[in-house]
Every structure is written in C-alpha cells, then in structure tokens.
Amino acid sequence: AQSVTQLDSQVPVFEEAPVELRCNYSSSVSVYLFWYVQYPNQGLQLLLKYLSGSTLVESINGFEAEFNKSQTSFHLRKPSVHISDTAEYFCAVTPGAAGNKLTFGGGTRVLVKP
Amino acid sequence: GAVVSQHPSRVICKSGTSVKIECRSLDFQATTMFWYRQFPKQSLMLMATSNEGSKATYEQGVEKDKFLINHASLTLSTLTVTSAHPEDSSFYICSAIYRVTTDTQYFGPGTRLTVL
Numbered sequence: 001a002q003s004v005t006q007l008d009s010q011v012p013v014f015e016e017a018p019v020e021l022r023c024n025y026s027s028s029v030s031v032y033l034f035w036y037v038q039y040p041n042q043g044l045q046l047l048l049k050y051l052s053g054s055t056l057v058e059s060i061n062g063f064e065a066e067f068n069k070s071q072t073s074f075h076l077r078k079p080s081v082h083i084s085d086t087a088e089y090f091c092a093v094t095p096g097a098a099g100n101k102l103t104f105g106g107g108t109r110v111l112v113k114p
Numbered sequence: 115g116a117v118v119s120q121h122p123s124r125v126i127c128k129s130g131t132s133v134k135i136e137c138r139s140l141d142f143q144a145t146t147m148f149w150y151r152q153f154p155k156q157s158l159m160l161m162a163t164s165n166e167g168s169k170a171t172y173e174q175g176v177e178k179d180k181f182l183i184n185h186a187s188l189t190l191s192t193l194t195v196t197s198a199h200p201e202d203s204s205f206y207i208c209s210a211i212y213r214v215t216t217d218t219q220y221f222g223p224g225t226r227l228t229v230l
Contacts (some may be wrong), residue, residue: 032217043120043207044158044221051217090157100146100211102219104157 002027002093006105013081014113021076021108023091031093033074034102037067038088047089048114050074051096117141118210120222126157127198128230135193135225144187144210148219150183152205166189198229 005114025031032051036044048059055067065076074091091105117140127133129145137147146165150158162183164170170183182194195202205226
C-alpha cells in the first residue's frame, strides 16, 4: 500500500515570488509520481509526472518537481508565481508497473496575492 | 488529446430519486475508468474502478447497490446514484486511463450533485 503526505494544507504567496509545495510518500514498491492541479469547481489537470529517468521533471507552465528516492519526496516548485496559479494542488502516486490506482495526498491550497 | 467529459456538470434532485452521471473519453479509448468523490476542501476518495465489459470493483465502504456503475463501451462509463439522500451531495469526478499508455489518469471536469 502507498500513502502520500502533503505537509502544507495552505500556502499563501505573493505574486512573482517563488513557491514550493512539499510531498512525501511511502511505498513498499517503486512508484510513479504525479502532481495534479484543480481550479475551483473543476476537475483535475495533470501538471507533471515522474515515471523513470531524469529525476527533474518540468511542466509547460513553469512548474518543476524533483524525485528524491532517498528522501521519498517529490516536491513541486515554481520560481515566480502568477495570480492564475491560485488553485489546489494534489500530489499522487501509483504503484508503478504494479497497477494504476492513484493514492492522493490531502492537497495544498495555493493562494497568490497581488 | 486525452480529453474526458462529464455530464451533467451540475444536478439538483429531490431526496429518493436516482441520478445518472456520464463520463466520456472524447478522443481516446479508455480501458479503465475511475469514479471519485470529493467533499469540500478535501482530497479525492476513490469509489470504484470500472473496466469495459466487466463489473466494477468497489472500494471498501462504498455501497455497490447505491452507486451503480456501468462501463458499456471503451468511451463511456456511467455512475447512477440510486435513491439519493442529502448526504450523497458531493462533487463526483471520473477519470480514464488511455488504452495505449496506462500510467496516467485523465480527469473529467466533475459533477456537482445536490440532493434536497
């Protein structure tokens, strides 16, 4: 079984400042890791994912996440946020090649202030 | 690509009635679809996994007779909330696995159900 912990339930940040959302997981098998973003009253959109290979993955809108196996972490970062980045962010894992059932963290609400 | 739609986006119904929610993969074939429930300001809770042409697999604690799932084709899964009660009010989200690459779930926009 897997579990995911997002250490911060809410992160206020000023526009153009950097942000880091922390995600730690536990699993007895190798995992695939995902970050999803949810805007108010909408479904989830895939932001980025790590399956294998380079431990640093990037999204098209400036986010990046680094897989750290020794620390079992997959923190999400953005060097300069915009007002439009205000949303809920979910970290999630699947048991890699062993299956595709997602286990979600509790979510982190990012509030970007002008 | 990999677009998933849900219909309706919002529904209000009276207690005791049944409500059907559709989940469609618009531009790909989905071998597997998932149904989630999300309470306000909370994470997603997996309700069931649906494979085309077979019975859904429900998570522990989810009543299969109350939440009927049908996955009749590779592009359509339906969730029917039977004899709905106010405590069934929630945000229901589906997702689908792309047949060729099975590592990523693509999510629908969600359906807000309110039971009066």
